Amino acid sequence: MSLFNHKIKILTFTALHTGILLASAQSTIQKKTEKIAVQSGKIVPTHLNWSERMLLSEMYRFPESWMLDFSKSPKWTYPSAIVLDGAEQLYAKTGKxxxxxxxxxxxxxxxxxxxxxxxxxxxxxxxxxxxxxNVLLYLYEKEKKEKYLKALRTLRLQIEGQPRTKEGSFWHKKIYPYQVWLDGLYMGMPFYTHYTKDFSKETDAAKAYDDIVFQFDSVQKNLLDKKTGLLYHGWDESRQEAWANKETGLSSNFWGRGMGWYGMAMVDVLDYLPQNHPGRDRLISYIKSFADAIIKVQDKENGLWYQVLDKAGEKGNYTEASASAMFVYMMVKSVNKGYLPQSYKGYAKKGYDGIIKNLITIDENGVVNLNKCCAVAGLGGKPYRDGSYEYYVNEKIRSNDAKATGPFILASIEFEKK
Incomplete structure (x- = not known):
């Protein structure tokens, strides 16, 4: 057999296998949704709370959880975990x-x-x-499967070797040397804190908790704009990147979801950071400063937030779903936990109502869609992302991105608490 024919056979098998996976998953979800439809007349019953309506809609769109974020084959990515965080809480609440x-x-x-x-x-x-x-931490707690423990230890090893800036902040990726992005605090710190709480010995845990709080201290020191209270998307310690200011190392704009990641990171880390840790009060003070800053750039009419936070009136800017959902979640959870005064719930509620009124559409079958989600944004790479205003407002926009639906589910759960 020629090498060419051999490759064709492999590609054909891969495509066939992927097709079988997708067909099987679709069949499974159809059976589940048909049962719901018989009971209610709709795939997603409209009498349910928004949290369940959105989760069921995601389960309908993405019959297997690995499909979240529009994956065509099983892939270890981060957005799935946000939706599944909501699913964990809804399972605990409903037992479904x-x-x-x-x-x-x-x-x-x-x-x-x-x-x-x-x-x-x-x-x-x-x-x-x-x-x-975070999903594996949950599943190991529930199922105690050895494979999850092994996988968790591998992820913890990554933290040990993750490259850092000179003062100790984690690089976002090895391919982005000396760069700290706001995104990274959400991607790494809740997992790091939760793992430490569940598995680390007391002396190791104390060191880890100090390291975790330091990551936030470093961001406040290096990425905060003291004039507005907003935080820049990225910081390059080396000042070598084209997107970085040659004097400060900072990127040039306040990206909505970048700040959303950071806000969620703070409130979620506090779920696992010990009550007596001296860094708790600092994190709570950062939350207060953060909330005050985003309230100033919240749209006064619709309660939403913009893709580029401080440039509401400029051409191409738009109210963006993921940032809006993240800010709402961060504020309402902070109020519920006592990190923010009750008055902040009003700003969160205005944002939440704005999402439902302006960004949500509902299909005839009851399936809920969340629209105007920025698909992706970053800095550097190939093709090069220069961090300019034009860059952020011209990235792809799509509906039902897990980076927006997940925070919306989480925010809904917080509002639904009695």
Whole structure:
């Protein structure tokens, strides 16, 4: 057999296998949704709370949890974990087994019996890839499968080797040397804190907790704009990147979702940071400063936030779903936890109502769509992302991105608490 024909056979098999996976998953979800439809007349019943309506809509769109973020084959990515965080909380609240099965299937598909994580490469030191470790922490707690423990230890090893700036901040990725992005705090720190709480010995844990709080201290020192209270998307310690200011190392804009990642990181880390840790009060003070800054750039009419936060009136800018959902979640959770005064809930509610009124559409079958989501944004790379205003407002916009639907589910859960 020629090499060409051999490659064609491999490609044909791969395509066929992927097609079988997708067909099987679609069949499974159709059976589940048909049962719901018989009971309510709609695939997603409209009498449910928004949290469940959005989760069921995501389960309908992405029949297997590895499909979240529009994946065509099982891939270890970070957005799935945000939606599954909501699923965990809704399972605890409702006891609906389909929610647990949806979470469990992620671990079943992405982690092999020997603990290998599909498509994950430790040596890339990509901090994004720690986020889905949160799903494995949950599944190990529930199922105690050895494969999850092995996978978790691998992810923890990444933290040990993750390159750092001279003062100790984690690089975002090995391919982005000396760069700290706001995104990375959410991608790595809740996992790092949760793992430490569950598995680390007391002396090791104390050191880890100090390291975690330091990551936020460093961001406040290096990425905060003291005039507005907003934080720049990225900082290059080396000042070598074309997007970086040659004097400060900072990128040039305040990206909505970048700040959203940072806000969620702070409130989620506090779930696991010990009550007596001296860094808690500092993190709570950062939350207050953060909330005050985003309130100033909240649209006064619709309650939403813009893709580039401080340039509401400029051409091409738009109210963006993921940033809006993240800010709402961060504020309402902070109020519920006592980190912010009750008065801040009003700003969160205005944003939440703005999302429902302006960014959500509902299909005839009850399926909920969340629109105007920035698909992706970053700095550097190929093709080069220069961090300019024009760059951010011209990135692809799509509906039902997990980076928006996940925070919307989480925000809804917080509003639904009695």
């Amino acid at each position: 087994k389909e929610y647990y099965d949806y979470i469990s299937s992620f671990g079943d598909k992405l982690v092999t019996e020997d603990g290998t994580i599909l498509t994950y490469e430790l040596e890339k030191y990509n901090i994004d890839l720690l986020n889905s470790g």
